[in-house]
Amino acid sequence: MSWMAWTTPSALFFIGIACILIGMTYWEIVSPCIARKGFFPIETTRGDRLFISLLSAAFIHLGFIGFTEVTIWLPFTVAIIWLLIVMKWG
Amino acid sequence: MNKKKTIGLSVYILFLLLPLYWLLMMSFKSNQEILGTLTFWPNEFTFANYMTIFTDASWYMGYINSIYYVSLNMVITLLVALPAAYAFSRFRFIGDKHLFFWLLTNRMSPPAVFLLPFFQLYSSVGLFDTHIGVALAHCLFNVPLAVWILEGFMSGVPREIDETAYIDGYSFPKFFTKIFIPLISSGIGVTAFFCFMFSWVELLLARTLTSVSAKPIAAVMTRTVSASGIDWGVLAAAGVLTILPGVLVIWFVRNHVAKGFALGRV
Amino acid sequence: MNKPHSNKAWFLVLPVFILVAFSAIVPLMTVVNYSLQDIFDVSTRYFVGTEWYREILNNSRLQDSLVRQFIFSGSVLLIEIPLGIGVALMMPKSGKWSVISLLILALPLLVPLNVVGTIWQIFGRADIGLFGWALNSLGIDYNYAANPIDAWLTVLLMDVWHWTSLVALLSFSGLRAIPDAYYQAASIDRASAWAVFRYIQLPKLKSVLLIGVLLRFMDSFMIYTEPFVLTGGGPGNSTTFLSQALTKMAVGQFDIGPAGAFSIIYFLIILLVSWLFYTAMTHSDNK
Structure with missing residues (x-):
């Protein structure tokens, strides 16, 4: 395993992603989700909205890192807010 | 006109x-x-150029290595992709759409992205420079494609056939091997053809994951460049010989190729 | 399409999941780990946070190759999709000639990627290749090894030679699925050839064409072997596309950290584009 060169932050990141996936699966078993149309032009399920917000979170982070000098926690906050908006109204 | x-x-x-x-x-x-x-x-x-290739073990072993791992890859891919494609075409289950998309992203992502860790991963589990290692690595893009094609072909088979068979007392494995697989045999042929094609033409992963004993012909071909310049004749002969297996394979599936290229979706 | 709901189907998918996860998830996680560190060897490595990402995003050479990549993939689609449809329309619908032309069309697809490069490397040379010789004797000063524009055009022509067949075969199978009754109705209405194409053939082709666009975009976006053999990315950097820039960084210079960050950015772009295409595809299926 040593060749994988683990670091604490990246380990935390992947544990976080795994927890989200397990949580979403559990949520889906407890109360299956029905696709609906929000402010996106297509019908989305909960899983779709999660994917959209995670992918856009990645690009939000890249944008802030590449073109500004601000702390990483600012794009992180923006991404969390965006995630909540998408999950609620997307 | x-x-x-x-x-x-x-x-x-x-x-x-x-x-x-x-x-x-x-x-x-x-x-x-x-x-x-x-x-x-x-x-x-x-015929001197061809004689060079057929009499030199380091040349013709390249062909044997390539054919060996491509065949392995075809067998593995079909074995795992058939049941999975059946699941996708017949049932809905938790995360099915996302799983399918995730599989496809592996077909879409450039091998260059995974190159370094691939090398490390395969070395650490002892698969470096083995035929099975290259075959497994090529599964990364062939399995998703195979599932995609087979799912298209399977969706064309009416579900009533499954239901009738179960009523007649067939168990799932028996139904699957005795009835279902013959029904989609053309789809399987086309899938095998696609697996052959993409595994045969790939160079980057095959070259990175091998050194001596499983070296593919594509990597051997770089040998024609020596201090005295490029040996054009031998290079051309080697190139011709890499095209021949493809011609043979396509001859076998010629009647299904058209449908196969639409991934069974028309 | 009302498929029964059964989570037992997961057992059928499990082998695929394990197999692909082994080669996909472990390397991906490793790349993320690499991208956050400055690595000298296994025991000597320092956490640098997002430093490499900042460096890669502001690296003008990589920005150039990204732009070059998009222009290349765009031109590939613009040429190959219409040409492929055209070839498919010209093909005989059935009979011996149909099979023969199918087989010939499929031929370039089965040539190993490095051999494609070799074929054009030979074919384009002015001293030993027909193409280069013909152009030069027509008075066109053509040399793909020295002139960036020639190199660029040769790579593009090579890709058209190699992959247009895929689009053509896809469209051909789409066209064959149109029932004859449609054409009869059109000829009764005295529809022009253009109208037949626009209102009968093109709508039927939509789903296969989306597959074609998806495959062609993605494969041209990760093109590596062919230009590597043909031009080695040169002259200068004029035909260095993303995969080659990445491979150079990772294997050539062994800059593991920056290469990791580059890989992640590359992968995210791929993920975004393939998601957009895939969504468009599934939604056109549903309508």
Whole structure:
């Protein structure tokens, strides 16, 4: 395993992603989700909205890192807010 | 109108075949002739270039290695993709759409992205420079494609057939091997063809994951570049020989190719 | 399409999941780890946070190759999709000639990627190749090894030679699925050839064409072997596309950290584009 060169932050990141996936699966078993149309032009399920917000979170982070000098926690906050908006109204 | 079509198609086919013809013809020439004058037909017809390849183990082992891992890859891919494609075409289950998309992203992502960790991963589990290692690595893009194609073919088979078979008392494995697989045999042929094609033409992963004992022909071909320049004749002959297996394979599936290229979706 | 709901189907998918996860998830996680560190060897490595990402995003050479990549993939689609449809329309619908032309069309697809490069490397040379020789004797000063524009055009022509057949075969199978009754109705209405194409053939082709666009975009976006063999990315950097820039960085210079960050950015772009295409595809299926 040593060749994988683990670091604490990246380990935390992947544990976080795994927890989200397990949580979403559990949520889906407890109360299956029905696709609906929000402010996106297509019908989305909960899983779709999660994917959209995670992918856009990645690009939000890249944008802030590449073109500004601000702390990483600012794009992180923006991404969390965006995630909540998408999950609620997307 | 029809005449115009024939002419148009002929021009296009000429465009496709000319470079191939050039390669084929060059493989029958000696290096002096290749570098000397530009001729459409060899002045002195020679098999020397081919003899070089067939008598040198480091050359022909390259072909054997490539064919070996490509066949392994075809078998593994079909074995795992058949049940999975059945699941996707017949049932809905938790995360099915996302799983399918995730599989496809592996077909879409460039091998270059995973190159370094691939090397490390395969070395650490002892798969480096083995045929099975290359076959497994090629599964990364072939399995998703196979699932995609097979799912298309399977969706064309009406579900009533499954239901009737279960009522007649068939168990799932028996139904699947005795009834279902013969029904989609053309789809399986086409899938095997696609697996062959993409595994046969791939170079980057095959070259990175091998050094000596499983070295593919594509990597061997770089040997023709030596201090004295490029050995064009042998290079051309080796190129011709890499095209032949493909020609053989496509001959076997010629009647299903058209449907197969639409991934069973028309 | 009302498929029964059964989570037992997961057992059928499990082998695929394990197999692909082994080669996909472990390397991906490793790349993320690499991208956050400055690595000298296994025991000597320092956490640098997002430093490499900042460096890669502001690296003008990589920005150039990204732009070059998009222009290349765009031109590939613009040429190959219409040409492929055209070839498919010209093909005989059935009979011996149909099979023969199918087989010939499929031929370039089965040539190993490095051999494609070799074929055009030979074919384009002015001293030993027909194409280069013909152009030069027509008075066109053509040399793909020295002139960036020639190199660029040769790579593009090579890709057209290699992959247009895929689009053509896809479209051909789409066209064959149109029932004859449609054409009869059109000829009764005296519809023009253009109208037949626009209102009968093109709508039927939509789903296969989306597959074609998806495959062609993605494969041209990761093109590596062919230009590597043909031009080695040169002259200068004029034909260095993303995969080659990445491979150079990772294997050539062994800059593991920056290469990791580059890989992640590359992968995210791929993920975004393939998601957009895939969504468009599934939604056109549903309508």
